[in-house]
Amino acid sequence: MCFPRSTEEVAAAVRVAADHGVPFVARGSGTGLAGGATPLDDAVVVVTTQMNRVLEVDPVERIAWVEPGVLNLDLSRAVQHLGLHYAPDPSSQQACTIGGNVGTNAGGPHCLASGVTSAHVLAVDAVLADGEVARLGGTGPDVPGYDLRGCFVGSEGTMGIAARIAVRLLPDPPVVRTLLCDFGALDDAAATVSGIIAAGIVPAALEMMDAEITRAVEDFVGAGYPRDAAAVLLVEVDGLPDGVAAQVAAIDAVARSHGARSVRVAADEAERALLWKGRKSAFGAIARIAPDYYLHDAVVPRTKLVDVLRRVYEIAAEQRLTMMNVFHAGDGNLHPLIVFDAREPGVWSRVHDAGDEILRTCVAAGGVLSGEHGIGMEKRDAMPMIFTPDDLDLQARLRDAFDPQGLANPDKVLPRGSRCGEVRRAPEGTWV
DSSP states (O other): OBOOOSHHHHHHHHHHHHHTTOOEEEESSOOOSSSTTOOOTTOEEEEOTTOOOEEEEETTTTEEEEOTTSBHHHHHHHHGGGTEEOOOOOTTTTTOBHHHHHHHTOOOTTHHHHOOGGGTEEEEEEEOTTSOEEEEEOSSSOOOSOOHHHHHTTSTTSSOEEEEEEEEOEEOOSEEEEEEEEESSHHHHHHHHHHHHHTTOOOSEEEEEEHHHHHHHHHHHOOOOOTTOSEEEEEEEEESHHHHHHHHHHHHHHHHHTTEEEEEEOOSHHHHHHHHHHHHTHHHHGGGTOSEEEEOOEEOOGGGHHHHHHHHHHHHHHTTOEEEEEEBGGGTEEOEEEEEOTTSTTHHHHHHHHHHHHHHHHHHTTOBSOSSSOOTTTTGGGGGGTSOHHHHHHHHHHHHHHOTTOOBSTTSSSOTTOSTTSOOBOTTSOBO
């Protein structure tokens, strides 16, 4: 394990690993949920937490160069005095790093309108698997050649290590309004999500929480969530005053037309911050119920939200598990949360079976394996559920172009057998 403080030290560590044929894994704060930063086979772990400087900020061009160990929230704090912010905001933003966000192409509640990490990363100084440093992308208006930056973002460390990152900053909006919509039925909340988008409104954020997680959050934070709601929507819009006022009125009308019991607009910044504290404390809140949880991350079409959620609850009942749901409803990014006590005999088998069935349900509904957490080890062997052998082979060839020796975070993302001619283990555990 090494703790570099500069790009040169990262490159030196990687060169030593490459010279000895030893795999290496980049690791930031370790908040990832798919095992992408978990070292395997005695790999060298390159920990970037000491590379935590905001190197340069251009407030005119709205660009910042940062090191990979900068905490997500610290970046926005560093440019707050300039009236700027960094848009991607994972729920773990107080702890997760920009380098890790680049690795998984992280999202967050406020990525619905602004886009996930890949939309905000302009360039990466990447340490490749032989220790060479290459700049991928650029800060100019048009970078010639192939979009290697786009290949690197979301590659989960399998193409090298991000040592310096240029990110796009956004101006703080003039007006922000946050609405809390309360529903007596989950179907009504889901219908409201589709109704808001159908009305031509793309909010800055559109989040849903079901009854179980709403109660847990309210007990934990005291954010003012209705404890008797079957579901709540947290909707945020921003922009110029007249436009925001019109959107608030339209969202209110849509929600009430779909059965909302109440629609509350945060009266001030303090109330708005408390509502968001509740949403972003959801995963911590469940510790009041059980000591362990398994958080899934899959995406389904918005039109299939109700059907998929019904099946998720059925799966929980079949496996005798407690299930809660909190998710980015606007883009169909589900986060079913299985709450359990790992000390209970046999519970791990039921949790894994439930997780696998949830994934199959989402894929069958036209969804994909991950919206923001990445594939890592967790969903590696499920990749053939949505990719053909030719698809996997092409991805493996692209990975090989960056890392011919296969030393950069091996055995992550792509299952063994992805390359043509290799033997592959199917998700069910049978050799094919």
